[in-house]
């Protein structure tokens with residue numbers, strides 16, 4: 001999709017940025033333009049500085065942090081420091097990586113009304129604009145709901161709706177689909193594509209998973225681990241010319257290029273051990289609203305199970321009920337043959353690890369080191385052994401340079417890795433992970449999965465809530481599909497891929513491997529999208 005007569009909307013000249021003045025700068029002397037009506041995608045390893053770049057573009061950084069920057073950024077030819085405070089917020093709309101940081105009001109409709117009041121939308125237009133945008137992002141039914149009661153994916157849609165109301169000239173999306181279910185994610189990409197065409201705005205996307213975006217991306221930029229921009233061109237040009245470099249940087253390539261490495265898990269259920277968890281007739285309600293009902297299943301040692309389903313289906317709730325964080329209204333849960341409610345808090349935490357959907361909900365100390373040491377100290381791990389374990393975890397999770405960083409100042413992907421690493425210090429009986437791989441590049445995903453598999457082989461039962469169907473295909477023995485709080489399917493991923501009705505109902509897509517197989521066999525089916 002080539003566009004002629006491109007006018008620069010943003011021009012970045014020799015930008016360098018750092019959060020402190022020790023060592024080489026994080027972003028190092030980069031220059032690029034974002035043109036009117038152009039869709040540009042920024043690639044780079046987790047922690048390379050992508051979010052930082054995006055926050056510099058509308059002048060939020062370095063003002064909002066203790067940061068140092070050099071170089072210039074121009075918006076329509078005018079240096080951004082010359083704009084009044086907040087003046088660029090409407091022209092340059094950002095959907096942040098963590099949508100929770102974006103909200104000011106309690107309910108969905110108040111949040112959207114607040115945005116419109118800020119930009120002085122005429123009162124008589126507010127109601128119809130709100131309805132249009134809610135329909136566009138599929139949130140009409142949740143208009144009156146408090147935002148804190150929404151699921152992760154639902155919150156992400158509210159953040160997008162709010163930014164769309166600004167009708168920005170440049171829309172910046174920082175991993176906007178990370179929490180969306182597979183069909184919502186695709187619909188979101190299609191929605192952005194459509195809006196971009198209708199409104200002609202420029203779009204700047206930061207994303208690890210490129211596949212759905214790439215067909216309407218005009219330009220790709222790639223940032224190295226050293227903070228240098230090493231590629232800038234059309235997707236074809238960049239992937240051809242820089243393929244090796246991109247692989248060594250550890251970023252995900254579009255699957256059409258790297259498909260040979262996609263393979264299904266060897267799904268052996270022969271050597272599973274004893275039962276770890278048993279759930280019978282479980283119901284869970286919030287304020288009389290049924291969230292989970294009639295849930296029944298067992299989990300076994302050495303088993304890797306994925307829980308999948310649409311946004312709001314009840315996946316995180318189920319995980320929290322299994323972890324004893326929420327108490328069911330009905331039914332029985334046994335963990336290692338003992339009723340869950342009879343377990344003492346400390347012994348339960350030793351045998352069971354839990355990674356929250358939002359890593360920030362998990363951090364309790366001020367440094368990465370203390371975060372990793374916390375559980376080990378509780379378990380009485382000797383000092384030397386603890387140091388060795390921490391070193392190993394830092395290395396595996398690419399956090400070596402962040403030992404004394406505050407967990408809250410890490411990049412999105414680094415926070416996620418830290419939250420996972422804190423659960424891998426021992427060999428627990430059960431590990432419950434809520435979307436552990438979101439926001440990871442190819443290299444860190446691989447490291448994370450290999451550590452998880454190591455524990456599985458030692459006997460740990462692994463449960464992942466995930467929206468990543470390729471990961472389900474590649475690693476899991478069993479999948480549970482949750483649909484409106486009920487288990488709509490239990491079985492191997494291979495069986496699931498044949499159940500088109502279940503997939504459609506639960507807004508799931510087929511993994512890339514199966515889509516490719518079916519396309520090559522000339523099959524026509526809805527889920528090929």
Ligand SMILES: Nc1ncnc2c1ncn2[C@@H]1O[C@H](COP(=O)(O)OP(=O)(O)OP(=O)(O)O)[C@@H](O)[C@H]1O
Nearest residue numbers: 019046047048049050051052409410411412413414
């Ligand atoms: N407020 C902050 N204070 C100090 N360091 C920070 C802060 N925000 C980010 N960093 C550091 O800057 C580096 C780049 O972070 P950034 O969020 O820009 O990376 P990213 O490429 O977007 O990563 P990801 O793909 O994981 O989201 C990281 O090493 C991070 O730890």
Ligand SMILES: Nc1ncnc2c1ncn2[C@@H]1O[C@H](COP(=O)(O)OP(=O)(O)OP(=O)(O)O)[C@@H](O)[C@H]1O
Nearest residue numbers: 149150151152153154286311312313314315316317
């Ligand atoms: N604190 C809360 N109070 C009231 N309702 C809630 C609360 N948290 C979640 N819900 C509702 O419970 C339902 C299930 O939410 P849950 O977070 O378990 O879904 P999920 O399947 O994990 O979704 P996602 O994929 O978007 O993370 C949703 O309809 C959600 O709006």
